Amino acid sequence: MPNPIRRTVNALLRKTAAAPAGTTAPTRPCAMDAPAEIHIRFDGVGKIYPGGVQALQEQSFAIRRGSVFGIIGRSGAGKSTLxxxxxxxERPTAGRVLIDDVDVGALDEDALVGLRRRIGMIFQHFNLLSAKTVRENVGLPLRVAGIGAVETRRRVEELLDLVGLADxxxxxPSKLSGGQKQRVGIARALVHRPEILLCDEATSALDPETTHAILGLLRDIKAKLGLTIVLITHDMAVIRALCDEVMVLDRGRRVEHGPVWSVFGTPKGDATQALLRPLRRGLPEDIAARLLPEPPGQGGGHAVLSLRFTGESHPEGVSLASLLALAPDARLLHGGIDRxxxxxxxxxxIAVPVAAMRSAAGARFTPDSWKVLGYVADNV
Amino acid sequence: MSPTMFERYLRAFGETITMVGVSVTIAIASGLTLALLLVATAPGGLYPRPRLNKGLSVVVNVFRAIPFIILLVALLPFTRMIVGTTLGTWAAVVPLSIHLIAFYTRVAQVSLNEVDHGLIEAARAMGFRRRHIVRHVILPEALPGIVGGMTVCVIAMINASAMAGAVGAGGLGDLAIRYGYERYETRVLFEIIVILIVLVTSVQFGGEWLSRRVDHRR
Known part of the structure; x- marks a missing residue:
């Protein structure tokens, strides 16, 4: 990290009481390690549009302080409402949202304005003011809150340093690229030193490379400022890169909710499966074309096995020895392990000679599930 | 050209500029205010007041519906009340302004409505109060359209001011009618046409330049 940025970060760190000591290391604490204190609580929150369309069934759940909570679903799933x-x-038609045990729906306009200044928000289409410069865009939330020009200028510069846009x-904004615009959006969202950051499809309008950079920035900010982040997305890769916990919504219903590794490892509903599909490595077409339902005879050919590791029984990794115990010449064909x-x-x-398959049942086999997809006549 | 004729041109030009300048200033100030009021009180707006909104909209439509030449005559009693006379340049300013307020209200309203809803949502999320949203988001973001509308407005006003000759307001249009048409001095007619073309073209180019200056959207 370049020195000026590190200095800014350290300066921000000193000022942010919420930042726990020792979080400067780039490692991301898991949900389990995060303090269990509840920051945001949803209590039967639901929404019915005028006309009776139910956008969101009533949901109750809690978001821990300092965690990254992802809400994923296809469009119209109700994530934006949540x-x-x-x-x-957007006011829900049922239930309450409690932040630090305060019912935000019951606040009057002044209190709500105050609350919103403690919650940063970034958007898919950035929503920067075209008539104002980057500096004015980032500084305006402070100016309307009555903060003086000198203090505003100082804080804007700190934040532009943090997001790497000091120059x-x-x-x-029209002169900036999409990634740069989102950096301005992030700086603006952080200008009030919020405790919560809401991300509304923050990377959906960006190309993969820029998405990667923005996710990295969010991860840094989260580690350094100790924010609670709530994000919505339709991209599972974003969830994997950033979140501790994930909730899957489908047509207003909660399909799944849990630690990211568990939802990725053992996805339950169809909606989750569909969302995970872009990240899954399926059966390559050339192998699929040659698969036979039965072994080719004379004890020759190979069985093609699909092994699944959910991270549940062997979180420490996949034992190569156990694969080799299955058959010394078992071969890896395709796939991968993510941590x-x-x-x-x-x-x-994997491909295993049919002859060796007979002993497979007795081998010390470690996947959480496996199945024989079929057989191929000769070498794969 | 005789000096007296030159003086007539100069005076007519001055009268046109006065009529247009004063009416445009009044119309833009009031039209913009009305447009803001219409946008803010609309259902789903910042200060929703559906009935006030509807009433205001109907009044604006009434004035939009009346052709200028008829409005000019219909407003005569009102004009007398305001400026004390129904003749002359200042008498023309009253109907011109009212005609243009209605017109500019609609023009400005379109620009204000075109401000991306996402910007307003973002401002609310950042803890802007409603008046901050009007001042720092809606007005500055709509400015290019508001300025563009002013250009259209000034040109429409130059046009309408020609008709104001009917109430003895003078101006270039009046000169063209009296000399060019009624006294068959075709030369005067053409000279005034050229003057008007130059005037309208400069306003158009000036307006476009200003609009580009304040537009940072691209």
Whole structure:
């Protein structure tokens, strides 16, 4: 990290009481390690649109302080309604949202304005003011809150340093790339030194490389400022990169909720499966085309096995020895293992000579589940 | 050209500029205020007042519906009340302004409505009060359209001011009618046409330049 940025970060760190000591290391604490204190509580929050369409069934759950909570679902799943209930941009028709045990729905306008200044928010389309420069965009929330020009300027500079845009302070947003615009959005969201950051599809309008950079920035900020982050997305890769906990919504219903590794390792509903599909390594087409339902005879050919590691029984990793015990010449064909929150999980496709398969049942076999997809005549 | 004729041109030009300048200033100030009121009180707006909104909208439509030349005559008693006379340049300013307020209200309203809803949502999320949203988000973001609308407005006003000759307001249009048409001095007619073309073109280019200056959207 370049020195000026480190200095800024350290300066921010000293000022943010919420930042726990020792979080400067780049490692991401798992949900289990995070303090168990509840920050945001949803108590039967639901939404019915006028006309009777139920956008969101009533949901009750809690978000821990300092954790990253992801809400994922296809469009129309109700994620935006849930996110906007936190700062009352959209009022739910049922239930309450409690932040630090305060019912945000019961606040009057002044109190709500005060609350919103403690909650940063970033958007898919950035929502920067085109008529104002980067500096003015980041500083405006402070100015309307009655903070003086000198203090505003100082804080804007700190934040532009943090997001790496110090040299763009005086240009208008239209001259920036998508990634730079989102950095301005992040700086603006942090200008009030919030305790909560809401991310509304923050990377959905960005290309993969920029997405990666923005996710890295969010991870840094989270580690350094100790924020509670709530994000909505339709991209499972974002959840994997950033979140401790994830909730899957489908047509207003909660399909799944749990630590990210567990939802990735053992996805339950169809909606979760569908969302995970882009990240899964399926059966390669060339092998699929040659698969036979039965062994080719004379004890020759190979069985193609799909092994699944959920991260539950062997979080420390996949034992190569156990694969070799199955058959000394078992071969890895396809697949991979990801480490999510310290749990090794993934899918492996292997080829085992049919002759060796007979002893497979008795081998010290470690996947959480496995199945024979079929057989191929000769070498794969 | 005789000096007296030159003086007539100069006076007519001055009268046109006065009529247009004063009416445009009044119309833009009032039209913008009305447009803001219409946008803010609309259902789903910052200060929703559906009935006030509807009433205001109907009044604006009434004035939009009346052709200028008829409005000019219909407003004569009102004009007398305001400026004490129904003749001359200042008498023309009253109907011109009212005609233009209604017109500019609609023009400005379109620009104000075009401000991306996401920007307003973001401002609310950042703890802006409603008046901050009007001042720092809606007005500055709509400014290019508001300025563009002013150009259209000034040109419409130059047009309408020609008709104001009917109440003895003078101006270039009046000169063209009296000399060019009624006294068959075709030359005067054409000279005034050229003057008007130059005037309108400069306003158009000036307006476009200003609009570009305040537009940072691209």
């Amino acid at each position: 996110l906007r209930a936190i700062n009352m941009l 763009k302070a005086d240009v208008h 999510i929150q310290g749990h090794a999980q993934g899918d492996l496709l």
